Amino acid sequence: xxxxxxxxxxxxxxxxxxxxxxxxxxxxxxxxxxxxxxxxxxxxxxxxxxxxxxxxxxxxxxxxxxxxxxxxxxxxxxxxxxxxxxxxxxxxxxxxxxxxxxxxxxxxxxxxxxxxxxxxxxxxxxxxxxxxxxxxxxxxxxxxxxxxxxxxxxxxxxxxxxxxxxxxxxxxxxxxxxxxxxxxxxxxxxxxxxxxxxxxxxxxxxxxxxxxxxxxxxxxxxxxxxxxxxxxxxxxxxxxxxxxxxxxxxxxxxxxxxxxxxxxxxxxxxxxxxxxxxxxxxxxxxxxxxxxxxxxxxxxxxxxxxxxxxxxxxxxxxxxxxxxxxxxxxxxxxxxxxxxxxxxxxx
Amino acid sequence: xxxxxxxxxxxxxxxxxxxxxxxxxxxxxxxxxxxxxxxxxxxxxxxxxxxxxxxxxxxxxxxxxxxxxxxxxxxxxxxxxxxxxxxxxxxxxxxxxxxxxxxxxxxxxxxxxxxxxxxxxxxxxxxxxxxxxxxxxxxxxxxxxxxxxxxxxxxxxxxxxxxxxxxxxxxxxxxxxxxxxxxxxxxxxxxxxxxxxxxxxxxxxxxxxxxxxxxxxxxxxxxxxxxxxxxxxxxxxxxxxxxxxxxxxxxxxxxxxxxxxx
Ligand SMILES: Nc1ncnc2c1ncn2[C@@H]1O[C@H](COP(=O)(O)OP(=O)(O)OP(=O)(O)O)[C@@H](O)[C@H]1O
Ligand SMILES: [Mg+2]
Numbered sequence: 001x002x003x004x005x006x007x008x009x010x011x012x013x014x015x016x017x018x019x020x021x022x023x024x025x026x027x028x029x030x031x032x033x034x035x036x037x038x039x040x041x042x043x044x045x046x047x048x049x050x051x052x053x054x055x056x057x058x059x060x061x062x063x064x065x066x067x068x069x070x071x072x073x074x075x076x077x078x079x080x081x082x083x084x085x086x087x088x089x090x091x092x093x094x095x096x097x098x099x100x101x102x103x104x105x106x107x108x109x110x111x112x113x114x115x116x117x118x119x120x121x122x123x124x125x126x127x128x129x130x131x132x133x134x135x136x137x138x139x140x141x142x143x144x145x146x147x148x149x150x151x152x153x154x155x156x157x158x159x160x161x162x163x164x165x166x167x168x169x170x171x172x173x174x175x176x177x178x179x180x181x182x183x184x185x186x187x188x189x190x191x192x193x194x195x196x197x198x199x200x201x202x203x204x205x206x207x208x209x210x211x212x213x214x215x216x217x218x219x220x221x222x223x224x225x226x227x228x229x230x231x232x233x234x235x236x237x238x239x240x241x242x243x244x245x246x247x248x249x250x251x252x253x254x255x256x257x258x259x260x261x262x263x264x265x266x267x268x269x270x271x272x273x274x275x276x277x278x279x280x281x282x283x284x285x286x287x288x289x290x291x292x293x294x295x296x297x298x299x300x301x302x303x304x305x306x307x308x309x310x311x312x313x314x315x316x317x318x319x320x321x322x323x324x325x326x327x328x329x330x331x332x333x334x335x336x337x338x339x340x341x342x343x344x345x346x347x
Numbered sequence: 348x349x350x351x352x353x354x355x356x357x358x359x360x361x362x363x364x365x366x367x368x369x370x371x372x373x374x375x376x377x378x379x380x381x382x383x384x385x386x387x388x389x390x391x392x393x394x395x396x397x398x399x400x401x402x403x404x405x406x407x408x409x410x411x412x413x414x415x416x417x418x419x420x421x422x423x424x425x426x427x428x429x430x431x432x433x434x435x436x437x438x439x440x441x442x443x444x445x446x447x448x449x450x451x452x453x454x455x456x457x458x459x460x461x462x463x464x465x466x467x468x469x470x471x472x473x474x475x476x477x478x479x480x481x482x483x484x485x486x487x488x489x490x491x492x493x494x495x496x497x498x499x500x501x502x503x504x505x506x507x508x509x510x511x512x513x514x515x516x517x518x519x520x521x522x523x524x525x526x527x528x529x530x531x532x533x534x535x536x537x538x539x540x541x542x543x544x545x546x547x548x549x550x551x552x553x554x555x556x557x558x559x560x561x562x563x564x565x566x567x568x569x570x571x572x573x574x575x576x577x578x579x580x581x582x583x584x585x586x587x588x589x590x591x592x593x594x595x596x597x598x599x600x601x602x603x604x605x606x607x608x609x
Binding site: 051053072073074075076077078079080082084086087088089090099100103104147148151 | 521
C-alpha cells in the first residue's frame, strides 16, 4: 500500500463551470480517509480523477511521491468499489475476482491460490460458482471488494459502497470494511454522504463544499471543532447565533442582546457561535453563566430523547434532552450554553 | 376477472398465430402436391417438385450468391456498426444524435430507391463490379438493424462495468473484447439474424444488381414464378424455411447463451 497526495486538483466538464476548485490533500499509508459532502459537491469526480477514469483539468495526483497524473487507468494498480458494484455479469464470482490477476498474467495455479484465499477472507468460498445476478446486494458488495483487493492495490477507492444496502447490513459491512482495512493495512479513500458512517470508520474526514475542501481533520476534531458553519450544520450543530464585531467584548466574551456569552475558545473574527442541541442544558440548578430564558414552542420524540424548539430573545434554539423529563410547549425554561461547548466560527 | 383476461389473451394469441402459421402450412402441403399448379386440395403425394429445384441452375447459383452476399453484408454491418455504436454511446462525440440518425437513414429510403440509386451511381457511372454493388446495397440494408439493436443494449449496460475492468488492469481495447462484447452478445446475435434474414430475402436491391453471371435467389424465384406456376416454388420455400431455422439454431448454439447455464 502507498500514500496518496492530491495537489491543486481542478476539474471542469464543460470548460466553463468548475466542479472542483483547487483540491489538495494527502492520505498516509494505511489510513482510511472519507470524503463527505452533499450531493453534487464533487466527491465522485475527485475519486474518478484519482482512479484515472476521467482527466483532470489542472493539478497532480501523486502516489508515493511519484506523479501518476498521466498514467492510464489500467496501469495504476488501484482497486475500486462502485456504488452499483459493477461486477462482470458474464463471469461467475471466481472469474470476477480472478480477472485482475489474469490481466497481470499470473499463472493458473497462482491465480487459483490467490483467489481462493481472497474468497475465504471475504466469506465467499461457498459462492464461487454463482453469477452476479444470483447474489444478494451484500454478497455482490463482498465480491466487488474481493475483486478490488485481490491484486494488492496501492490504493483502494470506494464510491458510496454501502448506499445500496439496507440499514442493518450497512452497519455490518462498514465494520467489515474497517476490520479488513486494519488487517491488510490498506490505504483507502471512501466516498459517502452519510455522516455517521464516515465518522465511525475513518481515520480522517474530508468535508467538501461545492468543489472545495471545507475541513480535513480527524473525526474527533471535526466533531468538536467544526471550522465553518457549513461543516457544523453538516455534522449536527443545529444552533447558530450570528455575531458581529460590535458584539465582541473581549477574547472570550460576546454580548448578544442583553446576554453576555462566554466562550472557552478565543473569538476573534467570529461571525457565528454554534452549539450542539444535546449540549444545551435546561433549568440547571446553578444557572448563572451563559444563561437566559426561553419558551418551548414544540416537542419532537427521538426515542432516547426529546427535541425541543425553543424561542428566546437571542433567537430560536434546538435542544435535545434525555427523555426522563418531558416538557410541554408553552413552558418557560432557562437555557444554559456551557462555554466549553459554544464554538466561535469565523466562516 | 384475471382469468377472463387470460382467456381473451389466449384466444387472441391463437388467432394471430394461426394467421401467421396458416399460409406456411398451406405452402408445406402444396409442395407435396402431384398437381402441376399451386392449388388445394391436393390430389396426391410426390417429392418431384423438390428434385426439380435441383434441376434449376438459377436456383443453385442464386442460393450460393444469396448466401455469400448475406453473410458478407451481415458480418461487415456488425464489424462496422458495433464500433460505431460503441463510439457514439461511450465517447463524448459532438453531434452524436446526428450520426445516429445518419446511420439509421437507410430505413427511411424505400429499398427499391437504394437499389436503383446504387445501380445508377455505382454500377453504371462508376463502373464498380455488380457483386461489390450488391454487397454495398445489402450492407446498407443491414446497418440500421445493427445500429438500433446494439445501441439499445449498449445503453442498458452499466458503463461502470467496463470501468471496473480498466481498474483491474485491462486496457480499453482489451476491455472492449473481454467485457463489452460478451455483455451485448444477445443483441449481436439478434442483429445478425435480422441482417441475414433481411439480406437473404431481399428483392428490391438484388433486382437491380444482377448480371449475366450473377442472380440472387429471390429474384430467381420471382423469375421462375413468372414462367411456371408449379409447386417447385412451394418446395423451395419449405427448404428456405428449414434452412433459415437451422442457420439461426446454429448461430445460437455457436455463440449463444451457454455461459449462463454453465
Ligand atoms: N459526466 C459529467 N458531465 C458533466 N457534468 C458532470 C458529470 N459528472 C458530474 N457532473 C457535475 O459535476 C458536479 C459534481 O458531481 P459529482 O458526481 O462529483 O458529485 P457527488 O459529490 O459525487 O454527488 P453524489 O453524492 O450525488 O454522488 C455536479 O454538479 C454534476 O452535475
Ligand atoms: Mg457521487
